[in-house]
Amino acid sequence: MKRIFKILTTALFICSVWILGGTEEVRAEEYIVRDGTGSLEELVGIEIPEDQAEQWIEDGKTWDQQTPRSVVQYPFLDYGSGYGYQDMMNRNHGEQRQALYRELEEACRTFTTNGVDAEDYIMQGSGNQYSMAFVINTREMGLTDLTGEEKVEVYFMFRHDNPQYFWLSNSVLYSSSTLNVVAYDEYADGDIRKATLDEIVNTAETVYQSQISDADDMYNKVLKIHDTLISDIEYSEDVNVPIAHSIAGAMTSGRSAVCEGYAKVMQVMMNCYGIENIYVTGLGNGGGHAWNMVGMDDGKYYWLDATWDDQPYEQFQHDYFLVGNHNFTDHVADSPEGTGANFLYVLPGASDADYVYNPNGGSEEAVTKGDINSDSNINLVDLMLCLNHVGRKELLEGKALAAADINNDNTVNLVDLMRLLNYVGRKSNSL
Numbered sequence: 001m002k003r004i005f006k007i008l009t010t011a012l013f014i015c016s017v018w019i020l021g022g023t024e025e026v027r028a029e030e031y032i033v034r035d036g037t038g039s040l041e042e043l044v045g046i047e048i049p050e051d052q053a054e055q056w057i058e059d060g061k062t063w064d065q066q067t068p069r070s071v072v073q074y075p076f077l078d079y080g081s082g083y084g085y086q087d088m089m090n091r092n093h094g095e096q097r098q099a100l101y102r103e104l105e106e107a108c109r110t111f112t113t114n115g116v117d118a119e120d121y122i123m124q125g126s127g128n129q130y131s132m133a134f135v136i137n138t139r140e141m142g143l144t145d146l147t148g149e150e151k152v153e154v155y156f157m158f159r160h161d162n163p164q165y166f167w168l169s170n171s172v173l174y175s176s177s178t179l180n181v182v183a184y185d186e187y188a189d190g191d192i193r194k195a196t197l198d199e200i201v202n203t204a205e206t207v208y209q210s211q212i213s214d215a216d217d218m219y220n221k222v223l224k225i226h227d228t229l230i231s232d233i234e235y236s237e238d239v240n241v242p243i244a245h246s247i248a249g250a251m252t253s254g255r256s257a258v259c260e261g262y263a264k265v266m267q268v269m270m271n272c273y274g275i276e277n278i279y280v281t282g283l284g285n286g287g288g289h290a291w292n293m294v295g296m297d298d299g300k301y302y303w304l305d306a307t308w309d310d311q312p313y314e315q316f317q318h319d320y321f322l323v324g325n326h327n328f329t330d331h332v333a334d335s336p337e338g339t340g341a342n343f344l345y346v347l348p349g350a351s352d353a354d355y356v357y358n359p360n361g362g363s364e365e366a367v368t369k370g371d372i373n374s375d376s377n378i379n380l381v382d383l384m385l386c387l388n389h390v391g392r393k394e395l396l397e398g399k400a401l402a403a404a405d406i407n408n409d410n411t412v413n414l415v416d417l418m419r420l421l422n423y424v425g426r427k428s429n430s431l
Contacts, residue, residue, distance in 0.1 A: 028046050028047060028048045028049065028052075028123045028126075028173070029046070029047045030044055030045070030046040030047075030123075030126070030128075031044070031045055031046075031047075032044060033045045033152060033156065035288075036239070036288070037287060037288035038259075038283070038284070038287030038288030038289055039239050039258040039259045039260070039287070039288060039289065039290075040245075040259075040260065040281060040288030040289065040290065041170045041239070041242075041245045041260060042170060043156060043170050043171075044170060044171040044172070045148070045149070045152040045171075045172055045174065046123070046130075046171060046172070046173045046174070047148055047173075047174060047175065048173050048174070048175050048178075048180065049175070050175050050176055050177065052175070053135070053175035053176075053177055053178040053180070054177070056135050056178070056180070057135065057137055057177070057178065061119070061132075061134070061135045062134065062135045062136065062137045062140075062178075063107040063110065063111065063133075063134030063135065063136065064107075072113045072194075074112075074113065074197065074201060076164055076197075076200070076201045076204060076272075077109050077112060077113075077164050077165075079164055079268050079271040079272050080105075080161050080162035080163075080164055080268075080271065081160075081161040081162070081267060081271060081277070081278070081279065082161060083161065083278050083279075083345055084101075084157035084158065084160050084161040084345055085098060085101050085157070085158075085161060086345075087157070087336075087345035087346060088101065088154070088157065090336070090345075090346065091150075091153075091336075092150065093145045093146055093150060096143045096145055096146050097146065097150065097153075097154050099141060099143060100136070100138060100141070100143055100146065100151065100154045100179065101154055101157070101158050103136055103141065104136070104154070104155070104158045104179075104181070105158070105162070107134050107136060107181065108158075108162070108165045108168070108181070111133050111134055111181075111183075111193075112165060112167070112193065112194075112197060113194055113197065114190065115190035115191060115194060116190050117188060117189055117190050118131035118132055118133045118182075118183045118187075118188035118189075119131070119132050120132070120188075121173070121180075129185075130169070130171060130173065130182045131169075131182060131183045131184070131185050131187075131188035132173070132180055132181070132182055132183075133167075133181045133182060133183045134180075134181055135178050135179070135180050135181075136178060136179045136180075136181070137177065137178055138151065138177060138178060138179055139176075139177035139178075148174050148175075148176070151174045151179045152172055152174060153343070154179075155172045155179065155181070156172075157345070160279050160281075161279070163246065163247050163264035163265075163267050163268045163279070164247070164268055166187070166196065166197075166200065166243070166246040166247050166248040167183045167184055167186075167187035167193055167196075167248075168181070168182075168183070168184075169181075169182040169183055169184050169242075170242070170245070184242045184243070186242065186243065196248055196252060199251070199252045199253070200247060200248065200251040200252065203251040203252070204251065204268075204269065204272065207228060207232055207251075208224075208225060208228050208229075208269050208272075209269075209272065211224045211228050212224050212225075212273070217297075218273075218275060218296065218297050219296070219297070219322075219355075219357045221270075221273050221275065222270060222275060222294060222304070222322070223321070225265075225266060225269045225270060226266065226304065226306050226309070226318075226321055227316050229250070229262065229265055229266065229269075229306050229310075230306060230309060230310045230316060230317075231316070232250075232255060233249075233250045233255045233256060233257055233261075233262075233265075233310075234255060234256050235256070235257070235258065235307065235310060236249060236256040236257055236258050236261070239258055243257075243261075244256060244257050244258045244260075244261055245257070245258060245260040245261055246260070246261055246264060247261065247264050247265050247268055249261045250262065250264075250265045251265065258307075259284075259289050259290045259291070259307040260281075260290045262290075262306045262307040262310070263279055263280070263290040263291050263292050263305075263306070263307070264279065264290075265306075266292045266304065266306050267279050267292060270292075270294065275294065275295075276294070276295030277292050277293060277294045277295065277304075278292065278293040278294075278301075278345075278347065278348075279292060280292060280293050280333050280334075280344065280347065281333070281334050281344060282331060282332050282333040282334045282344070283331070283332045284305070284308070284330060284331050285330050289307075289331070290307075291303065291304065291305040291306075291307065291308075291320075291331065292304045292305070292306070293347060293348070293350065294322060295348075296322065296355055298355070300350075300351040300355075301347075301348050301349065301350045301351065302322040302323060302324060302350060302351055302354070302355045303320065303322070303323050303324070303325075303328045303331065303350060304320065304321055304322055304323075305320035305331065306320075306321075308320045309321060316409075317407070318407060318408035318409060319407055319408065321408055322354065322355035322408075323354045323355075323369075323408075324350060324351040324352045324353045324354045324355070324368075325350050325351070325352045326352050326353065326354075326368055326369070327354060327369055327430065327431060328350070329429075329430060330430065333347055352368070353367055353368045353369075354367065354368070354369055354408070356399075356402045367399050367402045367403040368403060369403055369405075369406050369431050370382055370403060370404075370406060370420055370423060370431050371403055372385045372386060372396065372400050372403045372404050373385060373400070374399065374400070374403070378420075378423065378424065378431075379424060380424060382403075382404075382420065382424070383417075383420055383421060383424050385400065385404070386404045386412065386416060386417050386420050387417060389401075389404060389412055390412065390413060390414060390416075390417050396412065404416055404420075406419045406420060406431050407419065419431055
């Protein structure tokens with residue numbers, strides 16, 4: 001009822017202005033920062049007229065001028081990443097970018113829990129409605145060197161780093177003197193936003209963290225988060241549902257998400273345990289896609305794609321779990337060459353070989369899946385070694401056994417043999 005009243009009030013105001021003819025129409029310019037390709041969400045930047053921004057500042061719409069209803073401290077809101085923040089120093093006006101990022105962090109933390117409703121802003125001309133969460137006065141902060149596009153880049157990098165702020169919209173408004181943060185309409189109501197956070201925190205504790213004990217090492221923590229995610233949610237077939245792209249889709253009652261939701265749950269839950277990881281966007285088999293990069297205890301980085309491991313015919317697939325470059329050729333990460341949200345921070349180099357777990361601590365010597373005899377080739381020799389093991393003629397062990405475990409299920413059987421056969425016989429381009 002509260003939202004309906006606000007919408008009716010806004011509509012009546014617009015009608016009165018039109019009838020009286022006393023106010024010049026306010027227009028805004030919108031541009032696509034990133035196309036919505038594959039299962040990635042479209043990202044939009046909207047430049048608003050400066051006189052409108054000035055009016056909002058004068059009316060006290062900046063976040064630090066708002067009086068919070070009540071702010072509750074949630075440790076969960078600390079589980080963001082910092083990779084995008086650090087990368088900003090590699091770009092123009094790095095210090096000013098980081099200052100804006102820090103202001104975003106403080107404002108988002110407050111708005112998430114203070115119970116304040118977002119305000120409606122209807123864009124003249126298009127009629128599009130946006131739920132404005134708060135305004136940051138960048139001019140007052142002295143961030144006068146930042147261009148509009150640079151402010152937009154900061155916003156979307158902050159959004160990449162901080163999946164815990166599930167309500168952050170895929171659209172952002174800006175002017176020469178402000179950055180105007182928008183909430184998804186579903187979370188414009190402060191009470192709904194806080195209730196959703198409570199549900200997400202409860203899911204994190206009862207579904208994910210309950211599976212992990214103090215005795216678990218890094219590998220088993222990542223494994224349990226991965227397997228719990230796959231068993232707990234379903235892949236969403238509707239990419240147009242905003243929450244499917246966030247942790248809210250996967251960690252509330254709907255239990256449904258697309259690749260961005262999968263990757264963000266992996267990100268925020270690994271952050272809970274201090275596991276170094278990076279949220280990655282790019283192309284998967286030529287379509288827009290999102291996944292993770294994980295820094296493991298051997299000092300190397302590995303790829304992890306929980307979405308592609310969630311297959312209906314196998315509950316716990318691990319084909320894309322902590323794999324190296326050799327087994328990740330169907331993914332291409334975005335690069336730092338573009339602008340807007342079409343750029344991604346510089347990623348560290350990933351290991352060529354897959355991660356091999358050693359229960360006694362750390363990882364064993366790296367292996368290449370399929371290269372059972374470690375001669376840097378995958379051919380008939382490796383196929384025969386695998387066949388002899390499966391047929392119990394000559395059992396493999398150690399590094400050779402790990403290389404024969406193609407699907408990472410800790411067992412070498414007919415499944416691994418057939419995948420190796422298809423690869424050696426050139427029926428498949430990957431293992």
